[in-house]
Amino acid sequence: MTPRWLITGAGGMLGSTLVAVLRAGRHEVVPLDRARLDLRDPAAVRPAVRELRPDVVVNCAGWTAVDDAEIHEEEALAVNGDAVRVLAEACGEVGARLVQPSTDYVFDGTARRPYAEDAPTAPLNAYGRTKLAGEQAVLKTLPDSGYVVRTAWLYGATGGNFVRTMIRLAGERPTVDVVDDQFGQPTWTDDLAHQIIRMIGAGAPPGVYHGTSSASTSWHGLAREVFTLLGADPDRVRPVASAAFPRPAPRPAFGVLGHAAWSRAGLAPIRHWRDALHAAWPSLVA
Secondary structure, X not given: OOOEEEEEOOOOHXXXXXXXXXXXXXXXXXXXXXXXXXXXXXXXXHHXXXXXXXXXXXXXXXXXXXXXXXHOHHHHHHHHHHHHHHHHHHHHHHOOEEEEEEEHHHOOOOOXXXXXXXXXOOOOOHHHHHHHHHHHHHHHXXXXXXXXXXXXXXXXXXXXXXXXXXXXXXXXXXXXXXXXXXXXXXXXXXXXXXXXXXXXXXXXXXXXEEOOOEXXXXXXXXXXXXXXXXXXXXXXXXXXXXXXXXXXXXXXXXXXXXXXXXXXXXXXXXXXXXXXXXXXXXXXXX
């Protein structure tokens, strides 16, 4: 039987992509943006889940403004932690599986090899702390039906993201300064959406998965690839240290995630980040 999907935060970059991919695959999907369901209102969450009776919920809603979270941690926690707990409880009441996207920011970035799914967490900033609270709520409340899918460096055809910013700046500036001392895995929203759908379709065991592209690069390396795809001189992208761009929230220098859980579930990890960027390119410059 084809599961009925409920997507919260359906107006965001990942949420809208997931809805589109599900519809293209002829899945039954109910998209709820913030106007239709504000997770900050606990009194609205349980009735909505009970009424819609989904089989799978993917919570794409969340506080994603990293620097703002540093200043407004209590408000960010209400969205990324407290609301997730209420949603998890509601899913438990109707027997729905819950997929909670999370972040590499739950780690401190001091590792020298990719973080395993069960590696100790130690977030450096408020955003990471609030997302970790959401992870813990899902895994504690739904030990048999809760999934945490950590992702990072997301980009897509909609919403603000680094790749689209670099495309714009390539046409506006002769040179662009980009940090070369932060490393991660650029991940296309389409790839992540397909991976989540495969995970549920395969009946993968609940727990923590890392939904990022394979291999890694720096922000500088990613920007150079964008310029190359544009037919622009990649040397116009100048490497700088993170200290050149002081921000309220510290970022982990190394956010590369390991993918062993996919293999244990009998699934392949997401493809190489460069292959994904090339596949995404037509939609990014359309």
